[in-house]
Every structure is written in structure tokens, then in C-alpha cells.
Amino acid sequence: MHLYLFLLFGAICAGGAVNLLIQRKAINSALSLIVVMGSLAVIYMMLGAEFVAVVQVIIYAGAIMVLFIFVIMLLNAGEEEPSKGSTVAKIVGIPGLFACVIVVVKLWLQQRPGERLIPIGAMYGPADQVGMMLFTKYLLAFEVTSILVLIAIMGAVVLARRSNS
Amino acid sequence: MIPLSWYLLLGAFLFACGVTGFLIKRNIITLFMSIELMLNGVNLSFIAFATSLGTLDGHIFVFFVMVVAAAEAAAGLAIIISVYRTRETLNVDRVNLLKL
Numbered sequence: 001m002h003l004y005l006f007l008l009f010g011a012i013c014a015g016g017a018v019n020l021l022i023q024r025k026a027i028n029s030a031l032s033l034i035v036v037m038g039s040l041a042v043i044y045m046m047l048g049a050e051f052v053a054v055v056q057v058i059i060y061a062g063a064i065m066v067l068f069i070f071v072i073m074l075l076n077a078g079e080e081e082p083s084k085g086s087t088v089a090k091i092v093g094i095p096g097l098f099a100c101v102i103v104v105v106k107l108w109l110q111q112r113p114g115e116r117l118i119p120i121g122a123m124y125g126p127a128d129q130v131g132m133m134l135f136t137k138y139l140l141a142f143e144v145t146s147i148l149v150l151i152a153i154m155g156a157v158v159l160a161r162r163s164n165s
Numbered sequence: 166m167i168p169l170s171w172y173l174l175l176g177a178f179l180f181a182c183g184v185t186g187f188l189i190k191r192n193i194i195t196l197f198m199s200i201e202l203m204l205n206g207v208n209l210s211f212i213a214f215a216t217s218l219g220t221l222d223g224h225i226f227v228f229f230v231m232v233v234a235a236a237e238a239a240a241g242l243a244i245i246i247s248v249y250r251t252r253e254t255l256n257v258d259r260v261n262l263l264k265l
Binding site: 002003006010013014017018020021026029030033036037040043044047048049051052055056059060063064067068071072074075077080081083104108112116117118119125129130133134137138141145148149151152153155156157158159160162 | 166167168169170171172174175177178179182183185186189190191192194195197198199201202205208209212213215216217221222224225227228229231232233234235236237238239240242243244245246247249250255256258
């Protein structure tokens with residue numbers, strides 16, 4: 001059951017990622033990215049990361065992608081212009097891609113004696129434990145991140161403002 | 166019971182798709198979405214290793230990555246709006262001058 005769920009949502013995830021590359025309109029790419037993020041949230045849930053799965057749906061699939069789609073609609077982003085592919089990319093890129101795929105598959109098929117198997121429900125990352133860790137062990141990083149977010153807010157306001165007003 | 170390497174393979178595939186999109190796409194918004202795809206691939210590796218090792222530190226890292234991605238999206242989309250306002254285009258090939 002666990003295996004089938006992983007294969008199903010992993011396939012949806014990979015298909016969404018490939019669809020993002022194939023689509024020529026920005027809005028279609030954005031929608032396939034939402035599919036990727038939603039299926040990743042299910043995979044996180046299977047790995048026991050409850051908090052991260054919920055945050056993935058709320059922040060990534062919710063807030064960030066809404067921002068992207070808002071900008072796509074605001075700027076009326078249509079189909080991207082086709083360009084002629086560079087010859088260097090064709091000469092070097094396609095054999096390089098095949099070489100990388102062969103190396104990865106070869107490494108993956110090798111014997112791995114000590115590989116861990118992850119059963120479903122191996123561990124849980126509920127919000128209270130994650131929050132406890134966030135406010136004790138990683139408190140400094142948390143505070144620094146808040147400054148980063150403050151700078152990002154101010155930067156967004158300054159950059160998106162009309163210069164003549 | 167799923168081997169750890171399957172999760173890592175999926176994460177690597179997502180990261181590779183993100184890199185490919187960043188290299189072959191010309192719409193500046195799609196480039197940003199490719200960066201988000203790369204971050205998602207890395208997040209999946211973090212969560213898989215956290216579950217495999219039995220610690221919660223990976224979850225905290227993913228949380229920070231998400232915060233940085235949100236900040237990057239806010240500032241980056243503001244830059245995109247600013248670029249569109251001055252150049253009237255979203256094609257990165259045409260944004261080739263520092264000063265108009």
C-alpha cells in the first residue's frame with residue numbers, strides 16, 4: 001500500500017515537473033508546479049513530516065504560487081517566444097545528459113548493503129516537537145530569518161513602487 | 166518499506182528538472198518557478214534523510230528553506246514587475262542592458 005502510494009504520487013510529481021518544462025505558457029507551468037507541490041505534500045505526510053506537509057500546502061502551494069499567478073495575470077504573460085537552440089547545447093548537452101543518466105542508474109543499481117528502508121510511520125514530526133526545537137536549538141537562526149523576511153518585505157515595497165511618485 | 170534512495174532519486178529528478186527549466190526557459194517568471202522546483206527537490210531530500218536518521222533537524226531546515234523561498238519570491242516578483250515596467254518584456258534574452 002505504502003509502495004503504491006509512493007509510486008503514484010512520485011509519478012504525479014515527476015510528471016508535473018516535466019510538464020512545467022514542456023508548457024510554453026507561464027500560467028500552465030505555474031499550475032503544474034502546484035501539482036508538484038501538492039503531491040510532494042502527500043509524500044512528506046507519508047514520511048511522517050506532518051508539520052512540513054501542512055506548511056508546504058499553506059505557504060508553497062498557497063501563498064507563493066498565488067503570488068506567482070497574481071504576477072502572471074498582472075503582467076499578462078503569454079506564450080514565450082521560440083528561439084533557435086544553440087548548436088553547442090545539442091553537441092555537448094545530449095551526450096552529456098545520457099552520460100549522467102547512465103552514471104546515476106549504474107550507481108543506483110549497485111549493491112547497497114546497508115541501505116535503510118523507511119517504513120510508513122517510522123517517525124513523526126508533529127508541530128509541537130518541531131516548534132520546541134525551533135525555539136530552543138535553532139532560536140538564533142529563527143531570529144535572523146525574521147530579519148531576512150523584514151528586509152524582503154521592505155525590498156518588495158521599494159522595488160514595486162512607481163519611481164515617479 | 167521504501168528504500169531511502171528512491172526518495173533521493175525523486176528529489177534529484179526534481180532538481181534536474183529545475184536546472185533544465187532554468188537553462189532552457191526564456192520567460193523570467195518561469196525561471197523563478199524553476200528555482201522553486203529546485204528548492205522542492207532539496208526539501209524532499211532533507212525530509213527523507215530526517216526520517217531515515219530519526220531526527221527532526223531536517224524538518225527545521227525545510228522550514229527555513231521555505232521562509233527563504235517566500236522572501237525570494239516576494240523580492241524577485243517585485244523585481245520582475247519593475248523590469249516589465251521599464252522594458253515592456255518578460256523575455257530574459259531582451260533584458261541585456263544594465264541601464265536604459
